[in-house]
Amino acid sequence: xxxxxxxxxxxxxxxxxxxxxxxxxxxxxxxxxxxxxxxxxxxxxxxxxxxxxxxxxxxxxxxxxxxxxxxxxxxxxxxxxxxxxxxxxxxxxxxxxxxxxxxxxxxxxxxxxxxxxxxxxxxxxxxxxxxxxxxxxxxxxxxxxxxxxxxxxxxxxxxxxxxxxxxxxxxxxxxxxxxxxxxxxxxxxxxxxxxxxxxxxxxxxxxxxxxxxxxxxxxxxxxxxxxxxxxxxxxxxxxxxxxxxxxxxxxxxxxxxxxxxxxxxxxxxxxxxxxxxxxxxxxxxxxxxxxxxxxxxxxxxxxxxxxxxxxxxxxxxxxxxxxxxxxxxxxxxxxxxxxxxxxxxxxxxxxxxxxxxxxxxxxxxxxxxxxxxxxxxxxxxxxxxxxxxxxxxxxxxxxxxxxxxxxxxxxxxxxxxxxxxxxxxxxxxxxxxxxxxxxxxxxxxxxxxxxxxxxxxxxxxxxxx
Ligand SMILES: [Zn+2]
Numbered sequence: 001x002x003x004x005x006x007x008x009x010x011x012x013x014x015x016x017x018x019x020x021x022x023x024x025x026x027x028x029x030x031x032x033x034x035x036x037x038x039x040x041x042x043x044x045x046x047x048x049x050x051x052x053x054x055x056x057x058x059x060x061x062x063x064x065x066x067x068x069x070x071x072x073x074x075x076x077x078x079x080x081x082x083x084x085x086x087x088x089x090x091x092x093x094x095x096x097x098x099x100x101x102x103x104x105x106x107x108x109x110x111x112x113x114x115x116x117x118x119x120x121x122x123x124x125x126x127x128x129x130x131x132x133x134x135x136x137x138x139x140x141x142x143x144x145x146x147x148x149x150x151x152x153x154x155x156x157x158x159x160x161x162x163x164x165x166x167x168x169x170x171x172x173x174x175x176x177x178x179x180x181x182x183x184x185x186x187x188x189x190x191x192x193x194x195x196x197x198x199x200x201x202x203x204x205x206x207x208x209x210x211x212x213x214x215x216x217x218x219x220x221x222x223x224x225x226x227x228x229x230x231x232x233x234x235x236x237x238x239x240x241x242x243x244x245x246x247x248x249x250x251x252x253x254x255x256x257x258x259x260x261x262x263x264x265x266x267x268x269x270x271x272x273x274x275x276x277x278x279x280x281x282x283x284x285x286x287x288x289x290x291x292x293x294x295x296x297x298x299x300x301x302x303x304x305x306x307x308x309x310x311x312x313x314x315x316x317x318x319x320x321x322x323x324x325x326x327x328x329x330x331x332x333x334x335x336x337x338x339x340x341x342x343x344x345x346x347x348x349x350x351x352x353x354x355x356x357x358x359x360x361x362x363x364x365x366x367x368x369x370x371x372x373x374x375x376x377x378x379x380x381x382x383x384x385x386x387x388x389x390x391x392x393x394x395x396x397x398x399x400x401x402x403x404x405x406x407x408x409x410x411x412x413x414x415x416x417x418x419x420x421x422x423x424x425x426x427x428x429x430x431x432x433x434x435x436x437x438x439x440x441x442x443x444x445x446x447x448x449x450x451x452x453x454x455x456x457x458x459x460x461x462x463x464x465x
Contacts, residue, residue, distance in 0.1 A: 018061040019146055026449025029139045030126050032058070033448065034119035036135040037128035041165075043103035047078035048165035051102045051135075055083040055142055055163060064149045064161075069182060071165055072173045082178060083138075084185055085161040087149045094190035095158035096382070096462065097418070098141040098455075099409065101167035101174065101195075104130040111439035127442040132435055134195050136443045137424050138163045143452040148459060156463045160189060167409050170219075170369055175409035179416065189418050191382045191462075193455075196408040196422025199394070203429045208394045209272065211402040212386055213422030215264050215375035215414075217309070219407055220339040220347035222354070224248055225364040230331035233323075241333040242322045248358040249317055249335055255357050257313040259302070261288040262342050264375055264403045265310050271400045287311075309405040313350060315339040340405060343373045373411050376419045385461035386423065393454055425454035 019028035039051045052068045059066035066085035073080055083102070089095070107116035107129040114120045116129040130136065145161045162185070166174030178185060197213035226248065228241030266287050273284035283290035283297040290297045291311065302308045319336035323329065341350055347370030355365050378401045387399045402422070410420040426447045435441035 018058040019143060021150055024449065025143050025147070025452040026445040029136075029143050029448035029452060030121055030445045032142065033126045033131065033136055033139045033443070034121050034128075036139060037117060037119035037126070037130055040117050041103045041130070042106045043166060043168045045074060045076035046080050046103045046165050047076040048102035049076075049079035049081040052081040052083040052163065052165075055138065055161075056085065058142065059083075059085040059145065059161065062146050062149055064145065066161070069178065069185065071177050074166075074173055080165045080173065082165060082174065083161070083163040085145055086187075087145055087154075087159045087161075089155045089157040089159070091158075093156040093462075094188050095160050095186070096459065097160045097162055097186060097189045097192040097413070098144065099175070099192055099194040099413070099420075100134045100138040100141050100163045101171075101409065102135070102138065102163050102165050103168050103174075104133065104135070105168050105437050107439070107441075113440055116439075116441070121445075124446065125442045125444045126448075127440065129441055131441045131443045132426075132428075132433070133437065133441070134167070136426075136448065137195050140424070140426075140448060140451045140455060143448075144455040144459065147452065147456050155459060157191075157459075158187065159459060160186065162186075164409065171409040171412065175412045179412045183416075186413075186416070186418075189413075191380070192410070192413050192418050192420040193382070193423055193458075194408055194410050194413075194420065195424055196404055196406070196410060197402055198424045199397075199427045201427050201429050203431065207275070208397045208427060209275065210386065210390045210394070210397055210399040211423070212378075212383065212399060213402045213404050213408075213410070214378060215343045215403050216373050216407045216410065216422075217340040217342060217403070217405050218345065218347070218371055218373040218411070219369050220341050220350050220367060221369040222337050222339065222351060223334055223364075223366040223368060224252075224337060224354075224358075225332065225334045225366065227332050227362065228329065231329045233327050233329045236329055240329050241331060242329075244360065244363060245322070245333040245335060248360060248363050251357050251359070252315060252317065252337065252354065255315065255354075257315070259291055259298075259311050260342060261291065261311055262344065262403070264343060264401065268310075268400060268402050271398060275398070306405065309340065310403055311342075313339060313341045313345065314405075315354075343375060343403065346372055371411055373407070374414050376414055376421060380419045381462055382419055382421060382458075385458050385464075386421075388461045388464070389454060389457045392457070393450075425451045425458070 069082040164174035226244035269284040322333040413420045
């Protein structure tokens with residue numbers, strides 16, 4: 001979808017202002033989001049503190065208990081921080097956390113029709129880095145929190161607003177830090193909603209599917225290091241650090257990891273079987289068996305990288321480094337692998353598999369980012385609340401417990417026993433989800449409005465017995 005000419009767009013013409021009682025949530029969200037995009041928080045280095053302050057000021061302005069929580073600076077000039085707020089419930093049930101993140105990935109303005117950090121608003125949308133991932137999520141959470149705070153009756157549960165720094169580089173200094181050092185901010189939280197799932201619609205805006213992410217694949221990132229004798233490359237020996245590395249990488253490139261269907265993935269495909277093309281329906285209903293016994297189905301299924309990634313460990317060779325000079329043999333060459341493991345698997349085991357594959361003792365395999373993911377159950381009040389609201393907002397739309405190939409900060413909270421779902425109520429066709437980490441990231445004002453109203457309904461539905 002082409003964007004209109006830049007002249008049709010403008011940053012929101014008003015300064016930041018706390019959304020008013022009775023104000024249209026779409027317009028209020030667009031105004032706050034425009035302002036949030038104009039506060040750059042590209043990570044590294046992040047510099048999320050001014051944005052944390054903007055959100056906390058708005059919460060306080062509306063009378064909500066809120067604080068800026070400083071986190072490790074890690075070289076950022078502006079400082080790094082999380083925004084935290086809490087609307088107290090009547091205490092009869094345990095709290096729910098609305099989790100989002102303040103940092104973004106970079107944006108190269110060259111690929112954009114509209115400058116990525118101006119918070120442009122026009123043609124019914126807000127454009128800019130973070131509009132979807134995840135400043136747009138923070139803003140919907142903020143508006144929702146304000147709406148709950150302004151109710152005459154408290155809900156059963158406290159609603160905790162939490163927007164963290166550092167998600168895009170793994171969250172160790174953001175959600176990871178808060179969970180380790182500031183756990184009391186979560187009180188006794190039972191439930192959590194964050195990014196990583198939402199409502200998929202066809203390009204025509206039809207047949208919505210509500211996807212609630214219950215678990216994720218886990219990263220297992222590693223360095224592959226080869227050594228050799230440095231020297232002049234005019235008289236190179238047959239084996240050098242670089243040739244050793246290339247041999248190792250060639251073996252890794254050919255590695256075929258086994259296909260395995262974890263129960264969460266089997267359930268996910270089962271629950272969308274009735275929407276699948278006729279030829280895939282039987283296979284989706286019993287994925288493990290079909291992948292083993294139906295060669296045509298297996299070929300079709302595995303030819304789609306997005307699907308194949310859900311039934312096997314994957315490994316991509318990303319960083320490559322040898323000499324920095326044409327005529328110098330380096331003493332060391334290294335590569336990095338981005339491996340992604342199925343839920344429940346351990347990086348240490350996969351590192352052993354990589355070592356066996358390389359079969360060269362002189363090569364070092366050094367993991368540097370790894371965690372194991374667990375799953376959240378679906379037999380919970382939060383899943384039922386989402387189902388109830390889905391049946392009202394999108395009658396007939398299935399609510400699918402999903403597994404995603406990427407990862408979010410949800411695992412930090414699942415590890416504490418909190419039921420954490422990746423679910424943001426917004427209706428996106430595939431063309432718009434490509435804006436995540438890509439050019440022309442945008443969200444419609446209609447989505448911001450409907451998202452806020454829907455999230456409020458979900459929180460209210462949690463009170464039903
Ligand atoms: Zn994100």
